[in-house]
Amino acid sequence: MEPIPSEETGLGPEAVEAPDGEILGKMIREARKEKGLTLEEAAKAAAIGRSTLSKIENNQTRPSFEIIRRLMQTLELETPQLFVQSSQSGVTGRRDFTRTGEGEHKETSTYDHELLCSELTSKRMVPYISTIKARDVTEFDNWVRHQGEEFMFVLSGELILYTEHYRPLRMGGGDSVYYDSGMGHGCVSVSEEDARVLWVSLEG
Amino acid sequence: MEPIPSEETGLGPEAVEAPDGEILGKMIREARKEKGLTLEEAAKAAAIGRSTLSKIENNQTRPSFEIIRRLMQTLELETPQLFVQSSQSGVTGRRDFTRTGEGEHKETSTYDHELLCSELTSKRMVPYISTIKARDVTEFDNWVRHQGEEFMFVLSGELILYTEHYRPLRMGGGDSVYYDSGMGHGCVSVSEEDARVLWVSLEG
DNA sequence: ACGCTGTGTTCCCTATAGGAAACTTTTTTC
DNA sequence: GAAAAAAGTTTCCTATAGGGAACACAGCGT
Numbered sequence: 001m002e003p004i005p006s007e008e009t010g011l012g013p014e015a016v017e018a019p020d021g022e023i024l025g026k027m028i029r030e031a032r033k034e035k036g037l038t039l040e041e042a043a044k045a046a047a048i049g050r051s052t053l054s055k056i057e058n059n060q061t062r063p064s065f066e067i068i069r070r071l072m073q074t075l076e077l078e079t080p081q082l083f084v085q086s087s088q089s090g091v092t093g094r095r096d097f098t099r100t101g102e103g104e105h106k107e108t109s110t111y112d113h114e115l116l117c118s119e120l121t122s123k124r125m126v127p128y129i130s131t132i133k134a135r136d137v138t139e140f141d142n143w144v145r146h147q148g149e150e151f152m153f154v155l156s157g158e159l160i161l162y163t164e165h166y167r168p169l170r171m172g173g174g175d176s177v178y179y180d181s182g183m184g185h186g187c188v189s190v191s192e193e194d195a196r197v198l199w200v201s202l203e204g
Numbered sequence: 205m206e207p208i209p210s211e212e213t214g215l216g217p218e219a220v221e222a223p224d225g226e227i228l229g230k231m232i233r234e235a236r237k238e239k240g241l242t243l244e245e246a247a248k249a250a251a252i253g254r255s256t257l258s259k260i261e262n263n264q265t266r267p268s269f270e271i272i273r274r275l276m277q278t279l280e281l282e283t284p285q286l287f288v289q290s291s292q293s294g295v296t297g298r299r300d301f302t303r304t305g306e307g308e309h310k311e312t313s314t315y316d317h318e319l320l321c322s323e324l325t326s327k328r329m330v331p332y333i334s335t336i337k338a339r340d341v342t343e344f345d346n347w348v349r350h351q352g353e354e355f356m357f358v359l360s361g362e363l364i365l366y367t368e369h370y371r372p373l374r375m376g377g378g379d380s381v382y383y384d385s386g387m388g389h390g391c392v393s394v395s396e397e398d399a400r401v402l403w404v405s406l407e408g
Numbered sequence: 409a410c411g412c413t414g415t416g417t418t419c420c421c422t423a424t425a426g427g428a429a430a431c432t433t434t435t436t437t438c
Numbered sequence: 439g440a441a442a443a444a445a446g447t448t449t450c451c452t453a454t455a456g457g458g459a460a461c462a463c464a465g466c467g468t
Contacts, residue, residue: 049457061455068269117382125406127355151331151404178321200355200404202329253427
């Protein structure tokens with residue numbers, strides 16, 4: 001079966017698909033070798049046939065989603081890796097530049113967000129600069145939570161980062177923190193002026 | 205979370221069958237509705253059959269990895285979502301803080317890298333600050349390449365970013381760029397002093 | 409040389425994935 | 439409310455995925 005009928009042509013923006021095959025098998029074999037497993041062992045652990053695994057690694061078959069899932073668990077392959085490589089990186093061959101202050105703005109009561117890359121819609125990380133308005137702290141309660149990981153770098157100002165299960169953390173320019181954004185988190189500015197923070201967020 | 209439903213069966217090699225069967229179809233249908241697509245439209249866009257899609261959504265089939273991949277692209281489903289169980293953020297419930305200048309250092313001829321998070325080893329993004337030593341530009345040739353995506357934010361100084369297939373880009377403090385790091389890239393400082401850059405790199 | 413063991417590949421067969429088209433259900437339109 | 443159109447399902451058939459078992463091919467002792 002050809003993944004793409006040769007004459008489907010142009011509806012979509014582009015014919016994103018295509019050049020997989022090769023890679024998937026190669027990755028799985030590498031991962032298996034990495035863990036020092038034989039076909040037999042890996043296949044058994046993943047509850048699939050030895051021959052099936054062999055064929056997959058040699059790209060002689062188009063395995064089912066289910067099979068691949070089991071393999072990924074056994075081989076502890078990072079899911080996104082598999083996908084991104086066997087399909088392309090979400091931003092293949094592209095780049096998007098944003099001048100200071102020219103990002104797309106979104107405002108909420110506490111924050112002012114400036115998206116640092118609006119063009120590449122299928123990118124995986126989301127970088128933005130937030131201006132955290134100075135305000136008086138009383139009790140911090142409204143956690144933000146979203147499945148994934150987040151990196152935060154203080155550009156200017158002073159602020160306190162609240163992270164569920166952790167002690168509040170006072171941060172100044174140049175300080176940074178990396179955390180599971182599934183934990184409740186949020187921050188307040190404690191300097192005279194607003195604090196400016198660079199965030200990079202990764203879903204999943 | 206649970207790769208295998210606790211009751212269902214013993215961990216018998218077989219049987220692992222349809223743990224999340226339910227979910228997969230449901231998720232895909234939801235995603236399609238979300239985008240306001242009909243079976244016909246979605247199927248065509250993903251280059252699969254209308255009936256196939258219907259069966260997948262109703263969990264009447266065990267689709268191939270290939271098919272799922274196409275659907276994910278079309279429906280812009282975040283990969284990890286589909287693998288609810290195995291996904292789990294690499295840094296669950298953790299956080300790591302780094303004071304200005306206290307990151308772990310690595311030096312090369314052109315760069316001086318400061319890792320901004322050395323504790324969380326299984327994190328997915330890698331944040332670091334690089335000091336790019338001022339040097340005279342002649343011809344730029346030694347591309348850096350690594351499968352994945354990268355976000356770069358200029359903290360201070362002036363530099364020129366070279367990106368394969370693109371024109372060189374002059375950047376100053378506060379400017380940022382997001383690109384496929386699989387493309388060759390690299391930069392040189394063009395200011396008097398060294399340039400300081402914050403990088404966040406995502407493998408895959 | 410000879411088995412012997414452990415690794416990967418190939419062959420063969422059955423169950424089934426995937427697509428085209430027939431069919432059914434829902435929605436729209438007159 | 440009936441006809442037409444659109445959305446979704448089921449049927450049917452062919453190509454093939456997946457697993458068991460036979461096969462190939464190393465090493466490695468003896």
